[in-house]
Amino acid sequence: MTEFDIAIIGGGPAGATLARLLDEKFRVVLIDGKTDNENSFRKCCGGLLSPDAQKAFAEFDLTLPKDLLVDPQIFSVRTIDLQARKERHYQRFYMNLDRHKFDLWLESLVPENVERFYGRCKKIERLDNLYSLICTGNDGVEKSFTAKKIVGADGANSIVRKYLYPEKKIRRYTAIQQWFREENAKPFYSCIFDPATSDCCSWSISKDNVFIYGGAFEPKDCRMMFEIQKQRLSDYGFKFGEILKTEACVILRPKSPFDICTGKNNAFLIGEAAGLISPSSLEGISFAVNSARILAEVLNSDNSSADKVYEMKIVPMRIKIFAKVLKCPFMYVPALRKIVMKSGLNTIKITKRN
Ligand SMILES: Cc1cc2nc3c(=O)[nH]c(=O)nc-3n(C[C@H](O)[C@H](O)[C@H](O)COP(=O)(O)OP(=O)(O)OC[C@H]3O[C@@H](n4cnc5c(N)ncnc54)[C@H](O)[C@@H]3O)c2cc1C
Incomplete structure:
Protein backbone atom coordinates (compact mmCIF):
# COMPACT_ATOMS: atom_id res chain seq x y z
CA MET A 1 0.00 0.00 0.00
CA SER A 50 -16.90 36.48 -9.91
CA PRO A 51 -14.74 39.52 -9.10
CA ASP A 52 -13.71 37.80 -5.83
CA ALA A 53 -12.48 34.76 -7.78
CA GLN A 54 -10.72 37.02 -10.30
CA LYS A 55 -8.98 38.74 -7.38
CA ALA A 56 -7.88 35.36 -6.01
CA PHE A 57 -6.25 34.55 -9.36
CA ALA A 58 -4.66 38.00 -9.48
CA GLU A 59 -3.16 37.26 -6.05
CA PHE A 60 -1.64 34.07 -7.47
CA ASP A 61 -0.26 36.15 -10.36
CA LEU A 62 -2.17 33.83 -12.70
CA THR A 63 -3.68 34.88 -16.00
CA LEU A 64 -6.55 33.09 -17.68
CA PRO A 65 -6.02 31.55 -21.16
CA LYS A 66 -8.57 33.03 -23.56
CA ASP A 67 -9.82 29.65 -24.77
CA LEU A 68 -11.52 29.18 -21.37
CA LEU A 69 -13.85 32.07 -22.22
CA VAL A 70 -17.15 31.55 -24.00
CA ASP A 71 -19.26 33.88 -26.07
CA PRO A 72 -20.62 36.37 -25.02
CA GLN A 73 -19.09 38.24 -22.09
CA ILE A 74 -21.99 39.87 -20.25
CA PHE A 75 -22.05 43.10 -18.26
CA SER A 76 -25.42 42.98 -16.54
CA VAL A 77 -27.87 40.63 -14.91
CA ARG A 78 -31.55 40.79 -15.71
CA THR A 79 -33.18 40.16 -12.31
CA ILE A 80 -36.73 38.87 -12.53
CA ASP A 81 -39.26 38.52 -9.75
CA LEU A 82 -41.57 36.12 -11.55
CA GLN A 83 -44.38 36.33 -9.01
CA ALA A 84 -44.42 40.14 -8.88
CA ARG A 85 -43.62 40.36 -12.61
CA LYS A 86 -40.93 42.94 -11.83
CA GLU A 87 -37.65 43.18 -13.67
CA ARG A 88 -34.48 45.15 -12.95
CA HIS A 89 -30.98 45.23 -14.44
CA TYR A 90 -27.83 45.34 -12.31
CA GLN A 91 -24.26 45.77 -13.49
CA ARG A 92 -22.09 42.66 -13.08
CA PHE A 93 -18.39 42.00 -13.60
CA TYR A 94 -18.38 38.24 -14.15
CA MET A 95 -16.31 36.34 -16.68
CA ASN A 96 -18.32 33.80 -18.67
CA LEU A 97 -16.32 30.54 -18.79
CA ASP A 98 -16.42 26.97 -20.00
CA LYS A 169 -26.44 18.56 8.57
CA ILE A 170 -26.18 21.51 6.21
CA ARG A 171 -29.01 22.79 4.02
CA ARG A 172 -28.91 21.06 0.64
CA TYR A 173 -30.69 21.82 -2.59
CA THR A 174 -30.80 19.99 -5.88
CA ALA A 175 -29.40 22.12 -8.67
CA ILE A 176 -30.80 21.27 -12.09
CA GLN A 177 -29.46 22.74 -15.31
CA GLN A 178 -30.72 22.19 -18.82
CA TRP A 179 -28.86 23.16 -21.99
CA PHE A 180 -30.91 24.29 -25.00
CA ARG A 181 -30.14 25.34 -28.53
CA GLU A 182 -30.25 29.16 -28.31
CA GLU A 183 -33.54 30.57 -29.63
CA ASN A 184 -33.74 33.82 -27.70
CA ALA A 185 -33.36 36.90 -29.88
CA LYS A 186 -30.31 38.06 -27.90
CA PRO A 187 -28.05 36.25 -25.41
CA PHE A 188 -28.54 37.38 -21.81
CA TYR A 189 -27.79 36.53 -18.21
CA SER A 190 -30.69 36.44 -15.77
CA CYS A 191 -31.40 35.70 -12.15
CA ILE A 192 -34.93 34.54 -11.39
CA PHE A 193 -36.88 34.54 -8.13
CA ASP A 194 -40.03 32.48 -8.13
CA PRO A 195 -41.24 31.59 -4.61
CA ALA A 196 -44.07 29.50 -6.10
CA THR A 197 -41.51 26.88 -7.16
CA SER A 198 -38.37 27.49 -5.05
CA ASP A 199 -37.24 29.49 -2.04
CA CYS A 200 -33.81 29.75 -3.68
CA CYS A 201 -33.05 31.21 -7.11
CA SER A 202 -32.67 30.23 -10.74
CA TRP A 203 -30.54 31.62 -13.53
CA SER A 204 -30.03 31.58 -17.24
CA ILE A 205 -26.83 32.17 -19.14
CA SER A 206 -25.89 31.96 -22.78
CA LYS A 207 -22.67 30.19 -23.78
CA ASP A 208 -21.54 29.72 -27.37
CA ASN A 209 -25.06 29.58 -28.88
CA VAL A 210 -26.32 27.38 -26.07
CA PHE A 211 -28.90 28.70 -23.64
CA ILE A 212 -28.39 27.24 -20.16
CA TYR A 213 -31.23 27.47 -17.69
CA GLY A 214 -30.81 26.21 -14.14
CA GLY A 215 -32.06 26.57 -10.62
CA ALA A 216 -31.72 25.31 -7.06
CA PHE A 217 -34.75 23.48 -5.68
CA GLU A 218 -35.78 21.67 -2.51
CA PRO A 219 -34.83 18.03 -3.23
CA LYS A 220 -38.45 16.83 -2.88
CA ASP A 221 -40.30 17.30 -6.20
CA CYS A 222 -37.31 19.22 -7.61
CA ARG A 223 -37.80 18.02 -11.18
CA MET A 224 -41.51 18.85 -11.15
CA MET A 225 -40.82 22.34 -9.76
CA PHE A 226 -38.13 22.88 -12.40
CA GLU A 227 -40.61 22.03 -15.17
CA ILE A 228 -43.35 24.24 -13.65
CA GLN A 229 -40.88 27.12 -13.39
CA LYS A 230 -39.82 26.61 -16.99
CA GLN A 231 -43.45 26.82 -18.08
CA ARG A 232 -43.94 30.00 -16.07
CA LEU A 233 -40.86 31.47 -17.73
CA SER A 234 -42.08 30.44 -21.19
CA ASP A 235 -45.26 32.38 -20.42
CA TYR A 236 -43.00 35.29 -19.41
CA GLY A 237 -41.22 35.22 -22.77
CA PHE A 238 -38.20 32.89 -22.35
CA LYS A 239 -37.57 30.64 -25.33
CA PHE A 240 -36.49 27.08 -24.57
CA GLY A 241 -35.25 25.43 -27.77
CA GLU A 242 -34.23 21.83 -28.37
CA ILE A 243 -32.88 20.21 -25.16
CA LEU A 244 -29.20 19.29 -25.57
CA LYS A 245 -28.38 18.13 -22.06
CA THR A 246 -29.86 17.88 -18.55
CA GLU A 247 -27.61 17.78 -15.49
CA ALA A 248 -28.14 17.88 -11.75
CA CYS A 249 -26.14 17.85 -8.54
CA VAL A 250 -26.30 18.75 -4.87
CA ILE A 251 -25.60 22.35 -3.92
CA LEU A 252 -25.10 23.50 -0.33
CA ARG A 253 -26.58 26.68 1.09
CA PRO A 254 -25.30 27.46 4.58
CA CYS A 328 -30.50 36.82 2.03
CA PRO A 329 -33.82 38.24 3.33
CA PHE A 330 -33.41 41.30 1.05
CA MET A 331 -33.13 38.94 -1.91
CA TYR A 332 -35.39 36.09 -0.93
CA VAL A 333 -38.25 37.46 1.23
CA PRO A 334 -40.77 38.61 -1.40
CA ALA A 335 -41.90 41.77 0.46
CA LEU A 336 -38.32 42.93 1.12
CA ARG A 337 -37.20 42.06 -2.41
CA LYS A 338 -40.11 44.09 -3.76
CA ILE A 339 -38.95 47.13 -1.78
CA VAL A 340 -35.33 46.68 -2.91
CA MET A 341 -36.29 46.29 -6.56
CA LYS A 342 -38.77 49.17 -6.40
CA SER A 343 -36.16 51.45 -4.83
CA GLY A 344 -34.05 51.12 -7.96
CA LEU A 345 -30.92 51.05 -5.75
CA ASN A 346 -27.83 50.15 -7.83
CA THR A 347 -29.92 49.39 -10.91
CA ILE A 348 -28.94 50.37 -14.42
CA LYS A 349 -31.29 51.78 -17.02
CA ILE A 350 -31.35 49.94 -20.33
CA THR A 351 -31.53 52.19 -23.35
CA LYS A 352 -32.80 50.56 -26.52
CA ARG A 353 -33.36 51.92 -30.00
CA ASN A 354 -37.09 52.45 -30.63
C1 LIG B 1 -25.65 24.53 -10.87
C2 LIG B 1 -24.55 25.29 -10.17
C3 LIG B 1 -24.14 26.50 -10.68
C4 LIG B 1 -23.07 27.18 -10.05
N1 LIG B 1 -22.62 28.33 -10.64
C5 LIG B 1 -21.54 28.95 -10.10
C6 LIG B 1 -20.97 30.06 -10.77
O1 LIG B 1 -21.41 30.48 -11.83
N2 LIG B 1 -19.89 30.68 -10.19
C7 LIG B 1 -19.36 30.23 -9.00
O2 LIG B 1 -18.39 30.82 -8.50
N3 LIG B 1 -19.88 29.14 -8.37
C8 LIG B 1 -20.94 28.48 -8.90
N4 LIG B 1 -21.43 27.36 -8.29
C9 LIG B 1 -20.78 26.86 -7.10
C10 LIG B 1 -19.45 26.22 -7.49
O3 LIG B 1 -19.62 25.38 -8.61
C11 LIG B 1 -18.88 25.38 -6.33
O4 LIG B 1 -19.05 26.02 -5.12
C12 LIG B 1 -17.39 25.13 -6.61
O5 LIG B 1 -17.24 24.36 -7.77
C13 LIG B 1 -16.79 24.42 -5.41
O6 LIG B 1 -15.49 24.01 -5.76
P1 LIG B 1 -14.87 22.72 -5.02
O7 LIG B 1 -13.54 22.51 -5.60
O8 LIG B 1 -15.03 22.90 -3.57
O9 LIG B 1 -15.85 21.53 -5.41
P2 LIG B 1 -16.24 20.97 -6.85
O10 LIG B 1 -16.06 21.96 -7.90
O11 LIG B 1 -17.60 20.37 -6.68
O12 LIG B 1 -15.18 19.82 -7.09
C14 LIG B 1 -15.22 18.63 -6.37
C15 LIG B 1 -14.40 17.61 -7.13
O13 LIG B 1 -14.31 16.45 -6.30
C16 LIG B 1 -14.53 15.31 -7.09
N5 LIG B 1 -15.08 14.30 -6.20
C17 LIG B 1 -16.26 14.31 -5.56
N6 LIG B 1 -16.39 13.20 -4.81
C18 LIG B 1 -15.24 12.51 -4.97
C19 LIG B 1 -14.76 11.28 -4.45
N7 LIG B 1 -15.49 10.53 -3.62
N8 LIG B 1 -13.54 10.84 -4.83
C20 LIG B 1 -12.77 11.59 -5.68
N9 LIG B 1 -13.18 12.76 -6.19
C21 LIG B 1 -14.40 13.20 -5.83
C22 LIG B 1 -15.48 15.74 -8.20
O14 LIG B 1 -15.29 14.94 -9.33
C23 LIG B 1 -15.03 17.18 -8.45
O15 LIG B 1 -14.06 17.24 -9.46
C24 LIG B 1 -22.48 26.66 -8.88
C25 LIG B 1 -22.92 25.44 -8.38
C26 LIG B 1 -23.93 24.75 -9.02
C27 LIG B 1 -24.34 23.40 -8.49
Missing part, protein backbone atom coordinates in the same frame (compact mmCIF):
# COMPACT_ATOMS: atom_id res chain seq x y z
CA THR A 2 1.40 3.43 -0.97
CA GLU A 3 1.78 5.88 1.91
CA PHE A 4 1.41 9.62 1.35
CA ASP A 5 1.88 12.65 3.56
CA ILE A 6 -1.28 14.25 2.18
CA ALA A 7 -4.15 12.78 0.16
CA ILE A 8 -6.47 15.29 -1.52
CA ILE A 9 -9.88 13.90 -2.37
CA GLY A 10 -11.38 15.94 -5.21
CA GLY A 11 -9.63 17.95 -7.89
CA GLY A 12 -12.09 20.82 -8.50
CA PRO A 13 -11.03 24.46 -7.95
CA ALA A 14 -10.31 23.76 -4.26
CA GLY A 15 -8.38 20.48 -4.61
CA ALA A 16 -6.42 21.50 -7.73
CA THR A 17 -5.40 24.80 -6.11
CA LEU A 18 -4.23 23.07 -2.94
CA ALA A 19 -2.27 20.48 -4.96
CA ARG A 20 -0.61 23.33 -6.89
CA LEU A 21 0.43 25.21 -3.74
CA LEU A 22 1.64 22.43 -1.42
CA ASP A 23 5.37 22.35 -0.83
CA GLU A 24 7.26 19.73 -2.84
CA LYS A 25 8.70 18.27 0.39
CA PHE A 26 5.32 16.48 0.82
CA ARG A 27 4.39 13.28 -0.92
CA VAL A 28 0.90 14.19 -2.19
CA VAL A 29 -1.79 12.28 -4.09
CA LEU A 30 -4.71 14.00 -5.82
CA ILE A 31 -7.72 11.73 -6.31
CA ASP A 32 -10.30 12.73 -8.93
CA GLY A 33 -11.84 10.96 -11.90
CA LYS A 34 -12.10 14.00 -14.17
CA THR A 35 -10.36 13.85 -17.58
CA ASP A 36 -10.70 15.55 -20.96
CA ASN A 37 -12.60 12.48 -22.17
CA GLU A 38 -16.07 13.27 -23.60
CA ASN A 39 -17.77 10.99 -21.02
CA SER A 40 -15.83 12.33 -18.05
CA PHE A 41 -17.50 13.91 -15.02
CA ARG A 42 -18.29 17.56 -15.69
CA LYS A 43 -19.24 19.87 -12.86
CA CYS A 44 -22.79 21.19 -13.23
CA CYS A 45 -22.15 24.93 -12.85
CA GLY A 46 -23.04 28.35 -14.25
CA GLY A 47 -19.35 28.91 -15.00
CA LEU A 48 -19.29 32.59 -14.02
CA LEU A 49 -16.05 33.82 -12.48
CA ARG A 99 -16.42 25.39 -16.55
CA HIS A 100 -15.03 22.01 -17.65
CA LYS A 101 -12.13 23.64 -19.50
CA PHE A 102 -11.56 25.84 -16.45
CA ASP A 103 -11.34 22.76 -14.17
CA LEU A 104 -8.95 21.01 -16.57
CA TRP A 105 -6.78 24.13 -16.79
CA LEU A 106 -6.54 24.32 -12.98
CA GLU A 107 -5.54 20.65 -12.89
CA SER A 108 -2.94 21.25 -15.61
CA LEU A 109 -1.18 23.64 -13.20
CA VAL A 110 -0.67 20.88 -10.60
CA PRO A 111 3.07 20.13 -10.45
CA GLU A 112 4.41 16.77 -11.56
CA ASN A 113 5.60 15.75 -8.11
CA VAL A 114 1.92 15.41 -7.09
CA GLU A 115 0.76 11.89 -7.89
CA ARG A 116 -2.58 11.60 -9.69
CA PHE A 117 -5.14 8.87 -9.16
CA TYR A 118 -7.96 8.98 -11.71
CA GLY A 119 -10.93 7.59 -9.86
CA ARG A 120 -13.15 8.05 -6.82
CA CYS A 121 -12.58 7.54 -3.14
CA LYS A 122 -15.17 5.10 -1.81
CA LYS A 123 -14.22 4.58 1.81
CA ILE A 124 -12.18 6.27 4.54
CA GLU A 125 -10.92 4.68 7.73
CA ARG A 126 -8.64 5.80 10.54
CA LEU A 127 -5.82 3.44 11.54
CA ASP A 128 -3.88 4.82 14.52
CA ASN A 129 -2.23 7.96 13.12
CA LEU A 130 -2.94 7.21 9.48
CA TYR A 131 -5.95 7.39 7.21
CA SER A 132 -6.70 4.54 4.86
CA LEU A 133 -8.51 5.34 1.61
CA ILE A 134 -10.14 2.80 -0.63
CA CYS A 135 -10.59 4.08 -4.16
CA THR A 136 -11.90 2.78 -7.46
CA GLY A 137 -10.02 3.86 -10.58
CA ASN A 138 -11.73 5.00 -13.78
CA ASP A 139 -10.64 1.59 -15.12
CA GLY A 140 -12.69 -0.13 -12.36
CA VAL A 141 -9.60 -1.35 -10.48
CA GLU A 142 -9.64 -0.87 -6.72
CA LYS A 143 -6.65 0.74 -5.02
CA SER A 144 -5.84 1.56 -1.39
CA PHE A 145 -3.73 4.39 -0.06
CA THR A 146 -2.69 5.53 3.37
CA ALA A 147 -1.98 9.14 4.25
CA LYS A 148 -0.95 11.03 7.36
CA LYS A 149 -3.32 13.85 6.44
CA ILE A 150 -6.39 13.88 4.22
CA VAL A 151 -8.16 16.83 2.63
CA GLY A 152 -11.79 16.73 1.57
CA ALA A 153 -12.02 18.90 -1.55
CA ASP A 154 -14.82 16.74 -2.85
CA GLY A 155 -17.58 19.30 -3.14
CA ALA A 156 -21.17 19.44 -1.92
CA ASN A 157 -21.63 15.69 -1.54
CA SER A 158 -18.35 15.27 0.31
CA ILE A 159 -17.55 11.76 1.52
CA VAL A 160 -14.86 13.25 3.81
CA ARG A 161 -17.34 15.61 5.44
CA LYS A 162 -19.81 12.72 5.96
CA TYR A 163 -17.03 10.64 7.51
CA LEU A 164 -15.85 13.44 9.85
CA TYR A 165 -19.21 14.92 10.79
CA PRO A 166 -21.85 12.22 10.29
CA GLU A 167 -24.33 14.04 12.55
CA LYS A 168 -23.90 17.53 11.19
CA LYS A 255 -27.82 29.07 6.95
CA SER A 256 -25.26 30.10 9.51
CA PRO A 257 -21.47 30.53 9.75
CA PHE A 258 -21.53 27.54 12.14
CA ASP A 259 -22.52 25.30 9.22
CA ILE A 260 -18.92 25.61 8.04
CA CYS A 261 -16.71 22.69 9.14
CA THR A 262 -12.97 22.91 8.64
CA GLY A 263 -12.02 19.41 9.81
CA LYS A 264 -10.24 17.74 12.73
CA ASN A 265 -7.67 15.06 13.58
CA ASN A 266 -5.46 15.82 10.57
CA ALA A 267 -8.41 15.66 8.20
CA PHE A 268 -9.34 18.99 6.59
CA LEU A 269 -12.18 20.33 4.49
CA ILE A 270 -11.87 23.03 1.83
CA GLY A 271 -14.23 24.59 -0.69
CA GLU A 272 -17.84 23.51 -0.84
CA ALA A 273 -17.05 20.35 1.15
CA ALA A 274 -16.44 22.69 4.09
CA GLY A 275 -19.76 24.45 3.40
CA LEU A 276 -17.97 27.46 1.91
CA ILE A 277 -20.38 28.84 -0.66
CA SER A 278 -22.41 32.04 -0.77
CA PRO A 279 -25.98 31.40 0.44
CA SER A 280 -27.17 34.51 -1.42
CA SER A 281 -25.63 34.13 -4.90
CA LEU A 282 -24.47 30.46 -4.73
CA GLU A 283 -21.03 31.67 -5.85
CA GLY A 284 -18.46 29.13 -4.69
CA ILE A 285 -15.31 29.27 -6.83
CA SER A 286 -13.70 32.14 -4.88
CA PHE A 287 -14.36 30.36 -1.57
CA ALA A 288 -12.90 27.12 -2.96
CA VAL A 289 -9.71 28.75 -4.22
CA ASN A 290 -9.20 30.98 -1.17
CA SER A 291 -9.76 28.20 1.38
CA ALA A 292 -7.24 26.05 -0.54
CA ARG A 293 -4.69 28.87 -0.40
CA ILE A 294 -5.17 29.24 3.36
CA LEU A 295 -4.84 25.49 4.00
CA ALA A 296 -1.71 25.31 1.82
CA GLU A 297 -0.10 28.08 3.89
CA VAL A 298 -0.96 26.25 7.12
CA LEU A 299 0.25 22.82 5.94
CA ASN A 300 3.43 24.22 4.37
CA SER A 301 4.35 25.81 7.70
CA ASP A 302 4.41 22.36 9.42
CA ASN A 303 2.41 23.69 12.38
CA SER A 304 1.75 20.90 14.90
CA SER A 305 -1.79 22.20 15.54
CA ALA A 306 -2.66 22.69 11.87
CA ASP A 307 -6.38 21.89 12.52
CA LYS A 308 -6.73 24.77 14.97
CA VAL A 309 -4.67 27.23 12.92
CA TYR A 310 -6.67 26.48 9.76
CA GLU A 311 -9.94 26.86 11.67
CA MET A 312 -8.80 30.27 12.94
CA LYS A 313 -7.60 31.45 9.54
CA ILE A 314 -11.00 30.60 8.05
CA VAL A 315 -12.79 32.99 10.45
CA PRO A 316 -12.82 35.92 7.93
CA MET A 317 -14.51 33.59 5.41
CA ARG A 318 -17.07 32.60 8.05
CA ILE A 319 -17.76 36.29 8.65
CA LYS A 320 -18.17 36.81 4.91
CA ILE A 321 -20.70 33.95 4.76
CA PHE A 322 -22.49 35.47 7.77
CA ALA A 323 -22.75 38.82 5.92
CA LYS A 324 -24.29 36.95 2.99
CA VAL A 325 -26.73 35.15 5.33
CA LEU A 326 -27.83 38.62 6.53
CA LYS A 327 -28.23 39.78 2.91
